[in-house]
Amino acid sequence: MKIKKCDVAVIGSGPGGLAAAIAAKQHGAKNVLLIERDREPGGILLQCIHNGFGVEIFKKDLPGPAYAQHFIHEAQSVGVEFLLDTMVLEITREKRIFASNKSEGMLEIQAKAVILAMGCRERTRAQVRLPGARPAGVYTAGTAQRWVNVEGFMPGKKIVILGSGDIGMIMARRLTFEGAKVERVLEIMPYLSGLMRNYVQCLQDFGIPLQMQHTVKRILGNERVEAIETVAVDDHWQEVRGSEEIIPCDTLLLSVGLIPENELSRQVGIHLDPLTAGPFVDNYFQTESEGFFAAGNVVHVYDLVDWVTGAGLRAGESAALYARDCLPMNKKIAVQRGENVHHVIPHYLDMGSLNQREEQLQMRVTKPLEQPVKVQVMNGTEVIASKALPYARPGEMVTISLKDKHIEPLKNAEQLVVQVVKRED
Amino acid sequence: MDKSLQTQSIICVACPKGCRLQIQRDGEEVLVSNQGCKRGVEYAIGEMKDPRRMVATTVQIEGARHPLLPVYSAAPFPKARIFELLAKLRSLKVQAPVKEGQIILENALDTGISILASRDMEQ
Incomplete structure (x- = not known):
């Protein structure tokens, strides 16, 4: 098995990982290896073709791919080494990373510091326990986003969206642009879970109705979704009898929250906070396992990519200092x-x-x-x-x-x- | 009081803060209050006189890893003409390679606004 050595290894090349790799290099880490399972760097930003990125960092209103492009170029120019199309399978406490790819087979990477930048995952149907049949046509909003924006096909024609998260609202607009009819957006809480601006420019602008305190009671259809039965809920999340409504549709998209992706962290034995589903971290973004850092949405889910970048920069700087044996460690106060x-x-x-x-x-x-x-x-x-x-x-x-x-x-x-x-x- | 004086509340989309702007319209005059910054005033006046939105979509690309190239409007585009713009962009097909920021459609629908590539896309 081929062995690679580096000062800092970064797992995931989304905005958190890119920023971390750049900062690690800028703060004196000699070899910085950025490992990405996709064939190109950038992470989920590549499918977020809408604008609204970079307002804080660049004072510009950029689409996701353009925001990623800036940091991809910067990472390349400071000399970050990319290892693409490579899946990390296991990380040990000793910071040995086992990965595999098509050209090199199994690889072992030995790092002085490891930065976890795996981002987050969408909650699925199973995690919100939606009753009813299990036909095709129930997808997470992010999956639909990848299909529509990157791969070039539509999830359906008549759509209901559960959850008022940002990705769901953005997909409501996107699918409307591409000729689908978005029948309804349902939100179980009495307030919006995404940003107000997305309500205005994604739903209100196109007359897409949003119902607060409503959820999916049942999914109907055998081979394919045929309709969704909705129901109102009261302040205690109890269904309001008699409020049921059948909405004919062929697709249900779920935008019901994001969870930090920490399967690898768990395997290392890094202590996770049940409230965030991310590692316990200090202000250096160091986890409770020394030399393991965490960058961006893997810690907790941010509203803005600019803040993910900020968190990544800090994690990268800290990891470089750790690899050089000069990360200050003083008395820590619990927050x-x-x-x-x-x-x-x-x-x-x-x-x-x-x-x-x-x-x-x-x-x-x-x-x-x-x-x-x-x-x-x-x-x-x-x-x-x-x-x-x-x-x-x-x-x-x-x-x-x-x-x-x-x-x-x-x-x-x-x-x-x-x-x-x-x-x- | 002038009959044309109307008050309404809109949410600013100039940045993610989402300030709730109060707008009073007195004929041609637009009075804005409750804004978090000066961009809110600009947004509110624009919203009353000439509403515009940033537009992001995809166009077909040939010879690249992906079938679609993401594109966006260089500036906010007249809201009423968005679907016309989308139809125009749907008819385009570009060739790889493309560089981020490259003009994909110049002066779209004679608005003076160009449509740009959102990323590099190699052959």
Whole structure:
């Protein structure tokens, strides 16, 4: 078996992996190997042909492939080595990566640091337990996206979409562009799970009806989907009797959430947070297994690719420093979720970095608060940092930064609690 | 009060924040409030006078790894003419190789807006 050695190995060449590989190279890692199972780098961005990418990083409104192209070129120009069409099969605790591809057969890659950048996966029918028959015509929105945008065929003609996630709404518009009729978008929650802008420009613009607090009661059809029976739900997610409706259609698309893809991480024995389904990480994006870093949606699912890139850059920089034996490791403070916070990243804060840079805490709220709120970082009853926001919604990530001025108040802290609560002033 | 004065609320799509803009229209005058930044004002005025959207779709490509090349409008395109533009693009077929940013359709439907390739596509 062929053996390759490198300072930093990155698994996955989506936006997180590309950024991580570039940053690792820029921070002094000698050999950076970017491993991708597809035949070309870029990840899911290649099928996200809609615009809206790069607004923060490039101050431009780019389509996904153009955003990826920029980082592919940059990775090539800084000397990242690409290993394409290669599937990683196993990673050991000793950072030995076993992979295979058509031209070289089985490969062993020995790395000083490993960056996990496998991204996330869509929830499937089985994970939302939809009752009814099992005909053809039930797909995840991302699968349909790949067919329509890359491979060139349509999933169906009359479509119902379950879930108001961004990919579902974007696919509603895309399928309308290509001549399909999108009959309905159903959302079980009383609020939108994707961004408001996508509701406006993907549904409202084309008169596609969105029903909140509605879900699929049953899928009808034997060979192929023939109709969907929908039902309204109350505030306790209980079906409202008599609200059933039959919508004739040939396709049901699911846009019901994304889950970080950590099959390989689990195999290494990396400790995962059940709330995010991603690894526990510190502010360097180092997992609890030393020398293993995590970049982007593999940690928690971001709203914007620009933030995935930001997270990847940090993970890459940290991995390069680790490979060079100069990643600072000081006292770590646990960061815990408080009132109305579903989860907060990082899970641990290394105090040593605060004199050099701001550290951002990224969180998702549990409940929407459509009124002025404050984000607070607490050490016991003491407020360390506070930030005012006009509202907080689960669909939109909330952040707060800690700076050098917080070093002193944090000196004796063991754990911080982050909360997002109503502002009374 | 002038009868033409109307108030409406729209959601800004200039960036992912999704500010809820309040718009008052007094004849030709468009008054915007509740915007998060100045792009919101531009968006609201545009939405009242000449609504436009970015358009992204695909065109057929020959001689490449994939059958389709993703393309996008270099600037927001008149909303009412999007389907006309899509029909035009459906009739095109380009040859690989293509470079990202390459013009695929110049001055589409005489709007002055070009349609660009979203990525490189080699032979």
